Amino acid sequence: MIGELQLDLARMRAARPDFGPVLMGRVVACDGGLIEVEGLPLPVGSLGAIAQEGAGECLAEVIGFRAGHSLMMLLGDAVLLRPRAMVRALGQPGEVRVGEGLLGRAVDALGAPIDGGPPLHLPHAWPLAGAREGALERARVTEPFDCGVRAINALATMGVGQRLGIIAGSGVGKSVLVDTIAAHGAADVTVVALIGERAREVSDFVARHMAGARRGAMVVVAVPADHAPNLRLRAAQYAASIAEYFRARGQRVLLILDSLTRVAHAARELGLVLGEPGAARGYPPSALAAVTRLVERAGNSARSGGAVTGVYTVLADGDDANDPVVDTARAILDGHIVLSRALASRGHYPAIDVPASLSRVMDDLVAPEIAAAARRLRALIAAREDNRDLVLMGAYRPGGDALLDEALALSGAIDAFLTQPRGAAVRLDEAQAGLLALLGKAHA
Numbered sequence: 001m002i003g004e005l006q007l008d009l010a011r012m013r014a015a016r017p018d019f020g021p022v023l024m025g026r027v028v029a030c031d032g033g034l035i036e037v038e039g040l041p042l043p044v045g046s047l048g049a050i051a052q053e054g055a056g057e058c059l060a061e062v063i064g065f066r067a068g069h070s071l072m073m074l075l076g077d078a079v080l081l082r083p084r085a086m087v088r089a090l091g092q093p094g095e096v097r098v099g100e101g102l103l104g105r106a107v108d109a110l111g112a113p114i115d116g117g118p119p120l121h122l123p124h125a126w127p128l129a130g131a132r133e134g135a136l137e138r139a140r141v142t143e144p145f146d147c148g149v150r151a152i153n154a155l156a157t158m159g160v161g162q163r164l165g166i167i168a169g170s171g172v173g174k175s176v177l178v179d180t181i182a183a184h185g186a187a188d189v190t191v192v193a194l195i196g197e198r199a200r201e202v203s204d205f206v207a208r209h210m211a212g213a214r215r216g217a218m219v220v221v222a223v224p225a226d227h228a229p230n231l232r233l234r235a236a237q238y239a240a241s242i243a244e245y246f247r248a249r250g251q252r253v254l255l256i257l258d259s260l261t262r263v264a265h266a267a268r269e270l271g272l273v274l275g276e277p278g279a280a281r282g283y284p285p286s287a288l289a290a291v292t293r294l295v296e297r298a299g300n301s302a303r304s305g306g307a308v309t310g311v312y313t314v315l316a317d318g319d320d321a322n323d324p325v326v327d328t329a330r331a332i333l334d335g336h337i338v339l340s341r342a343l344a345s346r347g348h349y350p351a352i353d354v355p356a357s358l359s360r361v362m363d364d365l366v367a368p369e370i371a372a373a374a375r376r377l378r379a380l381i382a383a384r385e386d387n388r389d390l391v392l393m394g395a396y397r398p399g400g401d402a403l404l405d406e407a408l409a410l411s412g413a414i415d416a417f418l419t420q421p422r423g424a425a426v427r428l429d430e431a432q433a434g435l436l437a438l439l440g441k442a443h444a
């Protein structure tokens, strides 16, 4: 009994309630999703609660200010807002709550559970935008990361602390591929951010993974497509904050974001609402900067020894590889996997376009003979793809090109090596042994 009371007392002491005056403001204008509030001088990123006609309060976020008025955006659906409605400041600006309690749970952008479970008790605060670190605080990528996908493990080996993009048009298999990596990637904690995806996919993902073996080591942050843009951006930042929190505790985190393009879309909507001019494909500079900042939060930490390995899906709109988000992602990521619609339509899954995919860290991570074998297999695959039409038409005569001859002789074995049944895992050493065995066959 006394023990329980002491615990309660300790909890109260730790809570440090704020007895200061509560800041209140009033709505003075509302147009195009932007709400102007007077008398509420809060920093950008703070939350506020707006009183609604007869229906409690709704949440909004400060996204800017102009002429002494705060500009806010609703975090929920459109509501019955009236002029001069009261706005109340909420919580600590720019901070989110994190803690061990997130493991095994699925939450929304504000940290509320969406899995029907009990409320979360999260004791630690973490900056939503991330704690900025010096460039030298980032340790190098020196260890291979086993992602469970044979073609990637063997031909574009990932590293612990690497940031990898998965680039493809819609419906080519990005989500299925990251699903496999989430289930089989070797990590202490897996944080999955499902941003702007279909609500059905979110519930499907949560149902499957939260019942699986990884349950106690996985956190899902999800905001489906129909939610406000600032919620989508916030959810991506929240997921990065959760990953950083576990990294600071020395753990190896796998951070998966599906999809980075939807985050860029959300940032674009926010920028345009604030009146920023759109540049490349309507993306204001701030939207692409938001993407860069988000991706830069992954990496190894020299101080804690922990790591955040990032996997980001990027939608190449209309299979156009010159999309600004694709360009930005390619430039800042340490590697990309390109999925090909042609392979997918042939039923070749995962539809990884090997010659177009690249891991910039691979050569530092694997033994020289593996790197050489991977280069050789890439050359064989490229030769086969380049001459595919010629061979199909029967216009190619064997003996004309030694590389192509070898590729054609191994064709069946190469396809068997590159494909993998959905949901299955192939470990890194198994994939590398398979690679050597496959090329060994050519010389046997």
Ligand SMILES: Nc1ncnc2c1ncn2[C@@H]1O[C@H](COP(=O)(O)OP(=O)(O)OP(=O)(O)O)[C@@H](O)[C@H]1O
Residues within 6 Å of the ligand: 168, 169, 170, 171, 172, 173, 174, 175, 176, 177, 315, 349, 350, 420, 421, 422
């Ligand atoms: N490894 C696989 N094995 C079998 N089928 C697959 C595989 N990967 C993808 N598919 C098929 O492709 C479909 C689309 O895949 P997925 O949802 O992953 O695409 P996506 O690139 O995420 O699309 P979007 O951009 O629309 O989100 C799946 O529903 C499935 O039928």
Ligand SMILES: [Mg+2]
Residues within 6 Å of the ligand: 174, 175, 176, 197, 258
């Ligand atoms: Mg998808």
